[in-house]
């Protein structure tokens with residue numbers, strides 16, 4: 334018997350359902366990663382008569398979307414939420430992808446702004462080490478204690 338991961342690639346083009354090994358081979362993910370995705374509701378499979386997982390071919394596009402979103406730094410829970418919001422749990426279409434990626438790009442831009450500001454604040458702390466509540470912008474971000482009024486707060 335030929336292992337799933339060693340299936341002839343030309344045969345995969347014809348099949349409407351794929352084993353977990355075939356999905357792993359085509360997507361470049363480990364079988365364990367696919368099982369993890371499934372446990373988190375990101376992908377779904379059905380069981381065949383032999384109780385083996387079978388995935389629709391569309392899972393390959395779904396996995397590609399998940400991988401790209403992860404590279405953008407989108408948390409898995411947010412990816413799962415976005416995919417579950419699609420009608421009937423469909424695999425993202427081109428239009429779906431445009432909408433999702435635009436939203437995730439906005440999130441990425443916001444993270445970049447936050448990290449850039451943090452890096453700029455860190456410049457003043459390099460070589461200092463005081464971690465003072467009065468003067469250190471990292472220790473007392475945006476001077477939160479000053480908004481609680483004068484006097485000790487600890």
Ligand code: FES
Nearest residue numbers: 458461463464469
């Ligand atoms: S460590 Fe001294 S200003 Fe931040």
